[in-house]
């Protein structure tokens with residue numbers, strides 16, 4: 475083994491080891507390892523690491539840091555075997571990846587790497603990863619309700635069903651052009667649904683699946699917590715309790731699964747995992763509002779398939795029109811249920827704006843779609859509510875946009891209640 479010399483002859487015991495094709499490609503990792511561990515670490519290439527991990531000495535390691543880049547993708551098998559072997563002998567694995575495709579990254583994480591950091595390493599990332607693997611696996615936090623209200627008191631927003639046995643209405647919101655207003659719509663629709671009744675409100679969960687630019691946490695002033703990533707990267711073992719421990723409560727009546735703290739590749743989760751995530755939410759809530767990324771991803775069709783109503787938000791401009799056309803074509807080409815999309819025109823022309831209204835009509839005709847919902851421009855107060863991290867209801871209850879969203883929430887709830895009643 476090329477680097478075994480360093481490993482075996484060091485006077486200081488070796489407690490960790492980098493594993494890379496050539497660790498010199500990861501000089502920031504070398505620096506950080508020195509900062510964290512002084513001299514008590516070594517480095518190995520993949521071949522030598524495979525041999526070393528079979529030796530009794532290897533049991534002494536606390537962790538290995540496997541650094542991979544795009545050129546290692548052909549060797550995923552070999553790297554997977556290393557991770558498996560490390561797990562066998564109870565050595566933790568931190569994965570450090572540069573330019574690795576989301577699919578490859580996902581596979582490696584699934585094989586059981588304990589932690590992950592992107593390369594170039596952000597300030598403190600290795601330190602944090604080491605701290606995390608040193609912590610014993612966190613027990614799922616208690617369900618927030620007992621913190622708030624003490625004991626087993628029922629949630630304020632009681633609905634007829636028990637959590638875990640519900641069959642929620644799935645309402646994804648997809649912006650057909652960036653800034654079209656999808657997140658604002660999703661956040662405020664979720665809020666209005668959660669307050670649609672005078673008492674016994676339905677249970678509502680807002681799920682932010684825009685793993686990169688998700689803004690639900692900003693619009694409701696919630697933390698972006700580390701545990702979101704932890705849950706998303708291990709959907710396989712996620713259960714109802716883990717889900718409920720990961721959502722945050724907003725003002726006692728709306729649960730929110732925010733986007734993770736770090737920007738993650740949208741393909742970190744595959745269709746099956748997204749399905750499990752959404753089903754879990756569905757079992758535990760009456761309404762699941764999903765803020766979708768604008769980009770089409772593998773699992774867009776999964777969510778489209780599961781949706782009761784799939785809102786497509788657009789504006790009265792060329793960009794929205796062309797994107798909508800492209801989206802419909804893409805969905806048709808794949809034989810996907812494009813007709814499930816219900817179009818919402820945001821910043822729609824006012825009632826009195828005749829020319830605006832005729833432009834909207836022409837746009838719908840030329841796209842061969844129905845634009846069923848018109849959301850008015852709510853002006854500055856809308857952006858201000860977003861910036862303050864509050865639903866519009868809390869800062870500008872009379873705002874025209876809010877009024878329309880309330881109407882929509884009521885009608886959705888009525889339809890749903892009627893259907894439930896038979």
Ligand SMILES: Nc1ncnc2c1ncn2[C@@H]1O[C@H](COP(=O)(O)OP(=O)(O)O)[C@@H](O)[C@H]1O
Pocket residue numbers: 649651652653654655656657658659689820821849850851852853854856857858860875
């Ligand atoms: N109908 C509206 N009236 C006024 N401002 C709006 C309206 N819809 C969205 N906005 C504002 O536009 C900006 C972008 O909205 P956002 O919901 O984040 O878009 P998206 O999620 O589609 O990218 C936000 O500042 C929001 O407050």
Ligand SMILES: [Mg+2]
Pocket residue numbers: 649656657658684687688689
């Ligand atoms: Mg958004």
